[in-house]
Amino acid sequence: MTTANETGTSQAVLDRLKGGLIASAQAYPGEPMRDPRTMDEVAQACVAGGAVGIRAQGLADLALITQHVDVPVIGLWKDGHDGVFITPTLTHAIAVAATGSQIVALDGTRRPRPDGLTLAQTVEGLRAARPGTLIMADCGSADDARAAQDAGVDVLGTTLAGYTGERPKTDGPDLGLVDEIVGFASLPLVVEGRIHTPAQAAAAMERGAFAVVVGTAITHPTTITSWFASAVGGADRGHGGAA
Numbered sequence: 343m344t345t346a347n348e349t350g351t352s353q354a355v356l357d358r359l360k361g362g363l364i365a366s367a368q369a370y371p372g373e374p375m376r377d378p379r380t381m382d383e384v385a386q387a388c389v390a391g392g393a394v395g396i397r398a399q400g401l402a403d404l405a406l407i408t409q410h411v412d413v414p415v416i417g418l419w420k421d422g423h424d425g426v427f428i429t430p431t432l433t434h435a436i437a438v439a440a441t442g443s444q445i446v447a448l449d450g451t452r453r454p455r456p457d458g459l460t461l462a463q464t465v466e467g468l469r470a471a472r473p474g475t476l477i478m479a480d481c482g483s484a485d486d487a488r489a490a491q492d493a494g495v496d497v498l499g500t501t502l503a504g505y506t507g508e509r510p511k512t513d514g515p516d517l518g519l520v521d522e523i524v525g526f527a528s529l530p531l532v533v534e535g536r537i538h539t540p541a542q543a544a545a546a547m548e549r550g551a552f553a554v555v556v557g558t559a560i561t562h563p564t565t566i567t568s569w570f571a572s573a574v575g576g577a578d579r580g581h582g583g584a585a
């Protein structure tokens with residue numbers, strides 16, 4: 343068991359994530375596993391399997407997970423499900439940082455934010471309130487990534503590629519976007535979104551990812567089950583998958 347402080351400086355946090363797999367442990371509203379203790383256990387199970395970091399959602403989940411895993415935690419707070427909903431305001435970001443998450447992931451798109459702040463102002467406000475917290479921008483396009491880099495974030499992510507209308511929802515990770523961002527970015531790029539196989543994770547690393555985040559394919563049994571159920575023709579007899 344460790345605490346945020348014991349996990350080290352910002353550079354040490356990045357060093358621990360470099361070249362590795364980050365598991366995203368999230369359950370969605372109304373789902374059976376939507377319970378902070380369950381997500382805490384899932385996160386610990388992922389670390390036991392070799393995850394070098396955990397990405398998780400919600401203040402209650404994060405408060406437990408940051409106390410029980412010995413790897414950096416990327417925290418976020420999803421509020422709603424349309425538009426800007428991943429840690430949408432400065433207030434959300436400060437609350438996530440207060441859970442002990444070493445990295446706060448927030449919407450890194452160019453869309454207007456609900457509190458009227460720019461991304462740069464959000465970054466500035468979070469740094470003032472919680473010095474030392476790293477900031478990951480969840481981007482949906484290369485233009486987002488460029489703007490987020492200019493706004494002063496620490497880490498870029500492809501999290502929202504395929505979900506903002508600027509990029510197609512590729513089958514698997516958006517490797518074309520990875521190529522584009524790697525071509526200009528001076529910040530670490532975390533490839534996230536629709537990595538469903540170990541081979542896709544390896545491909546993202548080969549294209550220059552700093553690290554990869556895998557969620558659904560590791561931690562969302564309803565969806566994984568639906569893949570298998572469909573493959574054997576039994577999907578109609580169950581309740582189907584979430585994604």
Ligand SMILES: CC(=O)N[C@H](C=O)[C@@H](O)[C@H](O)[C@H](O)COP(=O)(O)O
Binds near residue numbers: 368501555
């Ligand atoms: C778009 C959005 O809301 N993405 C969320 C961000 O935290 C999560 O729902 C995803 O599970 C996560 O990005 C990992 O992606 P995948 O589950 O595809 O491996």
